Amino acid sequence: METVKCNICGKKTPTQLWAKGKSKRNPKDRRVYRIVQCKKCGLIYTNPRLTSKELEEYYSLASYAGGRTTASEKNVKRAKMYEIEINQIMKILKKKFRKRKIKFLDSGCGNGLFLQALPDKGIEKYATEFSKDAARIAKKNAKIKKIWVGELSKLDFGEEKFDVVHMRAVFEHVQNPKKVLKKTHDILKDKGILILSTTPNVGGPAARVYKYRWVLTKPEEHIYYYTNKTIDKLLDMTGFKRFKTYYPYLNTPYCNLLKDHLNFVWNYISGKESASFWRSAFTIYAKKKQK
Numbered sequence: 001m002e003t004v005k006c007n008i009c010g011k012k013t014p015t016q017l018w019a020k021g022k023s024k025r026n027p028k029d030r031r032v033y034r035i036v037q038c039k040k041c042g043l044i045y046t047n048p049r050l051t052s053k054e055l056e057e058y059y060s061l062a063s064y065a066g067g068r069t070t071a072s073e074k075n076v077k078r079a080k081m082y083e084i085e086i087n088q089i090m091k092i093l094k095k096k097f098r099k100r101k102i103k104f105l106d107s108g109c110g111n112g113l114f115l116q117a118l119p120d121k122g123i124e125k126y127a128t129e130f131s132k133d134a135a136r137i138a139k140k141n142a143k144i145k146k147i148w149v150g151e152l153s154k155l156d157f158g159e160e161k162f163d164v165v166h167m168r169a170v171f172e173h174v175q176n177p178k179k180v181l182k183k184t185h186d187i188l189k190d191k192g193i194l195i196l197s198t199t200p201n202v203g204g205p206a207a208r209v210y211k212y213r214w215v216l217t218k219p220e221e222h223i224y225y226y227t228n229k230t231i232d233k234l235l236d237m238t239g240f241k242r243f244k245t246y247y248p249y250l251n252t253p254y255c256n257l258l259k260d261h262l263n264f265v266w267n268y269i270s271g272k273e274s275a276s277f278w279r280s281a282f283t284i285y286a287k288k289k290q291k
Contacts, residue, residue: 001031001048006038007178007224008233014038014047018212020219026058033219035212041233044202044225052175058220059131077253082117084252085197085283089166090119092244092285096193097163105162105187107152108170112138126162128152151175153183161189168197172222181238188288194240196231196284198248203227204279206264215273216280228282235286244285249278 005012014036021032036047050058093102102123106115109127111134118125120143127147129135135149148155153176165184174180184194200216201207202225207214216222226234228245235242249255254276263275274280 001054002051003048004045006041006043007045007176008043008230008237009038009041011038011040014045017044018217020212020217026220029220035217035219035225041230042227043230043233044227046219046223049175049223050220055175055221078113079117080253081248082114085114085168085248086118088246088283089195092193093164096191102164103160103162103189104164104166107165107167107184108173109138109142109144109147110134112141112144114168115142115144118142126160128155151180153179155183157187160187162187162192163189164193164195166195166197167199169199171196171199172224172226175223177224177234178238181234181240185239185288190288192288194284194286196286198281198283199226199231201226201228201247201279201282203229204277204281206274206277206280209264209268210274213268213271213273214280215275231284235284239289240286241289242284242286246283247279248281248283249276 006014017035017037019032019034021030033046034048035044037044099122103126104118104123105126105128106118107128109115109129112127115125115127115138125142125144127135127138127142127144128151129138129147129149130151132149135147138144139147148157151174153174165188171177171180181194188194200222202214207216207225211217217225232242256276260276260278264277267273267275
């Protein structure tokens with residue numbers, strides 16, 4: 001494991017918020033992971049954390065790879081969630097880009113099922129994926145013009161520029177978010193859009209109440225935990241400005257208002273993890289700042 005400084009301000013003296021052990025993905029891992037907060041800027045992150053090599057081994061575990069590369073995501077709820085997200089995305093893109101063809105890069109595309117659900121008409125699909133196995137399956141599942149294998153900030157895109165860079169449930173996993181955003185800024189066209197989709201929101205009620213029992217506290221893989229304030233700091237320092245925010249919960253297949261509110265109380269009392277709840281994740285749309 002490795003100890004890191006704050007990715008926003010560079011300070012090395014964070015305060016521990018909570019700790020979590022017993023990895024669900026790897027039962028043999030008995031290490032305790034600490035979630036800390038920077039005293040200066042408020043960024044919350046896992047520290048110490050898995051090294052790049054340890055992360056690669058972690059992601060290669062069958063239990064994890066299966067979740068990204070098998071038919072498990074083809075269930076009705078996930079398909080409906082994609083439909084809701086894509087309808088929202090397309091409304092914004094149609095207003096922004098009118099009738100011209102859109103170059104859409106899905107960074108961290110997994111098995112490609114999101115790109116498969118994204119309309120082919122008017123969209124040229126590109127992707128990046130850390131896993132070679134997942135990338136191979138994504139290529140079969142979706143009409144992807146080109147896919148790069150590796151971590152976004154380390155890839156060479158040549159002269160390619162994109163209208164949209166989309167990261168679904170990805171931004172919390174990256175080791176250096178500032179570096180990733182800078183790279184994203186470089187490969188976006190001047191009027192391009194960044195979409196950080198379904199990113200865990202540590203400022204939401206479930207995270208604040210449940211802490212280490214929050215269902216999205218996964219310190220092995222969720223390296224950073226953002227609030228509106230800290231994500232805006234990162235966007236601002238890398239040349240972006242947020243223009244729209246959604247909290248994907250209401251009207252999704254994962255929402256049952258009565259049941260979720262009852263479970264919020266019951267799970268807390270009984271010592272269980274939190275269930276689905278309002279504002280546990282957010283989707284952020286940002287544009288490049290005008291020079």
